[in-house]
Amino acid sequence: MSDNLWRLARIGSSGADRQFWRVVRWGERRAVVAIEPVRYGLAMADDDLGFPTGSPDDKELLLQWLRYLRGAVLRNVEGLDDQQARWTPDRKLISLLGIVNHLTRVEWRWIDGAFGDADVSRVEAEFAPGPELALETAVLGYRKRGAATDAMVLATDLSAASDPKGWGEGHDLRWVLLHLINETARHAGHADATRELLDGKTGE
DSSP, X not given: OXXXXXXXXXXXXXXXXXXXXXXXXXXXXXXXXXXXXXXXSOOOOTGGGTOOOOOSSHHHHHHHHHHXXXXXXXXXXXXXXXXXXXXXXXXXXXXXXXXXXXXXXXHIIIIIIHHSOOOOOOOGGGGSOOTTSOHHHXXXXXXXXHHHHHHHHHTSOTTOBOOTTSTTTTOBHHHHHHHHHHHHHHHHHHHHHHHHHHHSOOOO
């Protein structure tokens, strides 16, 4: 197993950090993927998020960017309670909790729906989750979803086509990954704006 292929960046370096691991199956393949714990109150710079270093392997390069952007979204919920995570400026934009929940479902649709035959859907309620979804639960769900996405990508060729009749409409995995990067980047910027308007905190 290539160290480069399975390298998973850790966020932070404190001795108090804990690392969680999860075995994810995709077809006949298994991958052990790291899931970072929910940690609040720590500012993370781009380097701490695992800013992409580049790779001659296209799959690894695309995953570097997707992982980095997921981290850029999640750093915006650090230090917040559930009420703050639901805040929106003058009822505009999407709350930070809504962004995390939406992006979790985006990856679910485009991976499990497009390549795994899952029965998926898109509903407006995912942008404004109800009180039953706590911030900590949403963050953990996003990390688990990311781990499952990464495992699928590592086990699948980038040229593999999705079902033309399914959510992926026949797009190959390379196109889907680029779409996920684009979607996550847009919402990462959206999350930056919402967090700065909430309490003045900005990403580095």
